Amino acid sequence: MSTIAQKKGFGGTLWDFLTTVDHKKIAILYLIAGGFFFVVGGLEAVFIRIQLAVPNNDFVSAGAFNQIITMHGTTMIFLAAMPLLFAFMNAVMPLQIGARDVAFPFVNALGFWLFFFGGIFLNLSWFLGGAPDAGWTSYASLAIHSKGHGVDFYVLGLQIAGLGTLIGGINFLVTIINMRAPGMTYMRMPLFTWSTFVASAMILFAFPPLTVGLTLMMFDRLFGANFFEVAMGGNTVIWEHLFWIFGHPEVYILILPAFGIFSEIFAIFSRKRLFGYSSMVFATVLIGFLGFMVWAHHMFTTGLGPVANAIFAVATMAIGVPTGIKIFNWLFTMWGGSVKFTTPMYYAFGFIPSFVCGGVTGIMVATAAADYQYHDTYFVVAHFHYVIVGGVVLAILAATHLWWPKMFGTMLNETLGKITFWFFFIGFHLTFFIQHFLGLWGMPRRVFTYLPGQGFDASNMVSSIGAAFMSIGVLVLLYNIIMTQVKNVKVGNDPWGDGRTLEWAIPSPPPFYNFKQLPLVRGLDALWLEKMAGKKGMTPAEPLGDIHMPNASFIPFMISFGLFIAAFGAMYHKDYSWGLPVIILGLLVTFGSMFLRSIKDDHGFHIHKEDLVDDTEKGAKA
Amino acid sequence: MKRLANWRLLSLFAVLALVLSGCRGENFVSALRPAGEVADMQFDLMKLSTYVMVGVILVVMIIFVIIFFRFRRKDDKDETIPKQVEGSHKLEILWTSIPILLLLILAVPTVSATFNLADVSPMDKKNSKALVINVRSHLYWWDFEYPGQKLVTSQELVVPTNERVYFNLKSLDVKHSFWIPAAGGKLDTNTDNINKFWLEFDDKRSNEAGNLFYGKCAELCGPSHALMDFKVKAISRDKFDAWVTAMQDIKEPQKAQSDLAVQGQDIFNKSCIGCHAVTPENKLPDTARQAPNLTNFGDRSRIAGILKHDKEKLKQWISNPEPYKPGNLMTGKYDEMSPQELDALAEYLMGLKVQE
Structure with missing residues (x-):
């Protein structure tokens, strides 16, 4: 291996990405795959809104509609929002803590490929007899009752993808604990790193319950077990608990990194350090903790009784406090600052009123007695879209513009970025604000149609028009991305000019070893401190020396691919005799690859000091 | 072009209709047009939480707008570095404690209402006169059994007004959820257990709604989930008793006339x-x-x-x-x-x- 970038053909680039263990390339993989699924989930959303634009519509059939809503939810949460956030965590977090890669680069690649094959498996259901149709929550009685293989795709695909997420989370945890640059104490970590840390810890505790639930359901549906079969002594409410013990923390796993992204943006573009940094960190940890204490508020109407409902109602309201702290700290970060309205700042600024609306309706649905009215209506649909689109998706779009130059070395067009923002933002409020009222007026969620004469007609049309605006916004963004990459105007270390954290101290995109010499961190906003001290870059914390790097490997791909094969076998083993051999074959591929990895010594390679000196002349200054 | 004009007209009508409907929905199906004790209680909680929350939104929006006008970087070449503020303990305490107080204001009535709505003790009392209805949900229809009256009907629930009606809910296939928006919130019909709750229908407001409320299934239950509607006929106790007697009189299938x-x-x-x-x-x-x-x-x-x-x-x-x-x-x-x-x-x- 040489440090000098070689010109590669398409095949070479493809092979490079299939085998890469570099966190920056894995980030790009996550971005592409997550972006693809985001578009797929978006198309499903458009179909939903077309179907519901007018009463008694027959654009899609009732059965197909249930498949579309199920896949919309599942895709957006597991295959779009999470991977897109993982893309930014991968791209930025190691740079922010001054590390050369994540702790386990090989496992990082494995995490991606597991997610990827799980997602592909899930979406193949469209072509293989129908997608899952029991809702993204897949409540047991309906899921067990559901005919065909749709729900099997759900339980198998999510098990594979979830495994990827889990090991990704563990990897980030270990990285943040062990690989911080000299001087980078916990209380000097940028907020995005902090939120990655807390979200990863939540993944560690939240995904196992989901896996348990999915495994039980897999045994029920495919191997004749009766965990959720009431007639055989099973219990379906257990599924609801397992799902929401995962499902509620999952919401915070999504929103905390979004908070982290916005914290960076507010500080950068106000030219001010984050107001109340330590209380922000405290609030993040507190939200992460409380996130595990409130799952039953999704089950207020399940009949858990007034004691449970009252406890979970009050616990849920408590989360409003740390979230409020965050909102005010962001406002006061801007207060007294010099706020520059770039595209990322547009999103961050638009996020505040949107998310506050989502937050306060969150408190409203937490009032258990009133939630009996809101539950499973369009009010709830409006609420969680205000939180997830108004929070997470705006953050993802903001981060795309903010870190695009760091990931690709070229900046997205600002004018097109602002056009995207306005279409998306107006479309978002047009689509979802009215849905609060639809719910209150008596429209349940997950309905494939509604009858005229109930007062729902006009508002549903408004909502559908809003969806069209959002779609235009996304199309402008895609155009922007293509045009930017075609033009490919290169930018320097700190293209926004006001970068505060370590990622802005190194070239865009960074060299594959990130930091030639690990930087010495003197405080919060490490780069900003050096800039204010009149220095151009970071002070190195070590002499120039050899850098130890991991080798690329195709094994992560193969391990994941084996599970992908085995999943097909498991699904069809009752229908066809080839099912069992295929399970065995798939598992052989997986375990064989793992065995190979275990017996083959792979010590990686070293970049020699002399090569690094060469790089300095090309401007790769650390 | 004509198509485009149609679109515009349509959206204009949409906005107009929205304003005219007064944001309250139809009185036979809307939770914002409560027609009984339970729905009233829930509507009051909604109003209380909305007032508190609108207050919060206002405070945030005032700061938000001031920031936009006062702290915008007017000149792109402006190189001034604002004062780097670490934070403020006073402010932190302020915006921690005020929300806690607001939540307490909300939490107390929430807990009280939650227990109140779950009070089904009259169901279990001996010789209770309370009307009890066993609701059984099926893939896409509703079965209503009146155990005290020894009769069964389906799809159209008949209830007396101005008294608490108690429900035993259960599903016999997949999970559904029993919801009469104008009369009160929903409760799931589980496959595993019986859920109990009560509703009350106000006589005057039932009359205004034509004595017929819409009921809905609120839990995804399969393709026709959207079509699993039922109706609730809320009539005075006298009329209800008359209906019960008329029903009970039918011992044999009615003889066809023509x-x-x-x-x-x-x-x-x-x-x-x-x-x-x-x-x-x-x-x-x-x-x-x-x-x-x-x-x-x-x-x-x-x-x-x-x-x-x-x-x-x-x-x-x-x-x-x-x-x-x-x-x-x-x-x-x-x-x-x-x-x-x-x-x-x-x-x-x-x-x-x-x-x-």
């Missing part, structure tokens, strides 16, 4: 009675009641909970229910009917009335 209806009854007895009962007695266990009870079918306001109540629709429904309720369990359970048979059957079914 010749056509007699033919219809024959067809019914041949093809339909295996699943559909036409007597209200509740001797069969709930699991054995495979399809809606049709004793008072002629009195009802909808066919299958959703279709207009006339013979034309009824004939279309019987000849093929699938397009009207995809995935229903009635399709294909009986032989195809000729137009004459459908006429006769419709005549018979529409004549099944217990009250004039």
